[in-house]
Amino acid sequence: MNSAEQLCLACGLCCDGTLFDNVQLGPGDDAKKVKALGLPVTVTRARTPVSQFRQPCTALCADRTCRIYADRPVQCRTFECGVFKDAQAGRITFAAALRLVKQVRRKADNIRRLLRKLGDIEEHRPLGDRFHRMQLSLGSGVADEATAHTFSELGLAMHQLNLLVCGKFYTKADTP
Ligand code: SF4
Ligand code: SF4
Incomplete structure (x- = not known):
């Protein structure tokens, strides 16, 4: 391999x-x-x-x-993501590419954990879709303090994930 x-x-x-x-x-x-x-x-x-x-x-x-x-x-x-292309072309090492992949996977896992904590167990849905549904359900602001705190953690985690994948994984042609 x-x-x-x-x-x-x-x-x-x-x-x-x-x-x-x-x-x-x-x-x-x-x-x-x-x-x-x-x-x-x-x-x-x-x-x-x-x-x-x-x-x-x-x-x-x-x-x-x-x-x-x-x-x-x-x-x-x-489809080849930006990280894959960079590693194939020698612009970054495969070890560095793997570190980026692991970083994004950790962030995505954390987002799934936060979604579950907020009551979303719909693991069969894409992550962005789950986040938008949670925004619609909790974004109006009627939530107890603990829920509001977890929701703000989720928003920050999603923002950080998007920054990372937009900068490193999507190329202009495949940005959804
Ligand atoms: S999206 Fe599904 S069908 Fe396509 S490569 Fe991945 S696992 Fe296979
Ligand atoms: S996102 Fe992951 S699995 Fe898909 S092409 Fe890039 S490195 Fe390979």
């Missing part, structure tokens, strides 16, 4: 709902086959309908491998 593969297997942030809310299928994908492989493909109601499935991806295994790797959609085949 090469360093790039090791990096992605230690990461999974582009599959687990941290970086993206969904995976969109395009002309190069066989939506029926992806659905038959167990992915919950839905079609949007937009004027130009798009087939997609939600993240966290149900094909992501506990060891961060992809259950449908040989048949994964084009978006999955082609």
Whole structure:
């Protein structure tokens, strides 16, 4: 296994709902086959309908491998985050890339912990979506002091995560 593969297997942030809310299928994908492989493909109601499935991806295994790797959609085949590209090009070492990945994973885990503390156990939803739902539910300000404190911790943690992923992981072309 090469360093790039090791990096992605230690990461999974582009599959687990941290970086993206969904995976969109395009002309190069066989939506029926992806659905038959167990992915919950839905079609949007937009004027130009798009087939997609939600993240966290149900094909992501506990060891961060992809259950449908040989048949994964084009978006999955082609996406390379900024950290991956920087490591591949030698602009940073793979060890530094791994440190960044671990840093983001720790931050995302902390956000999930705070969401659970606030009563959100919907682990099947993407992180950004869970945060927005919590904002809608608690943002009006009717909360006890402890809840308000946890909510402000959550807001800060989300802000810090976004700064890190926008600066290091998204490239201009793939900012959602
Ligand atoms: S976010 Fe980057 S390093 Fe992580 S799995 Fe995806 S491409 Fe690999
Ligand atoms: S299909 Fe595989 S590569 Fe694509 S998001 Fe799911 S786990 Fe990741």
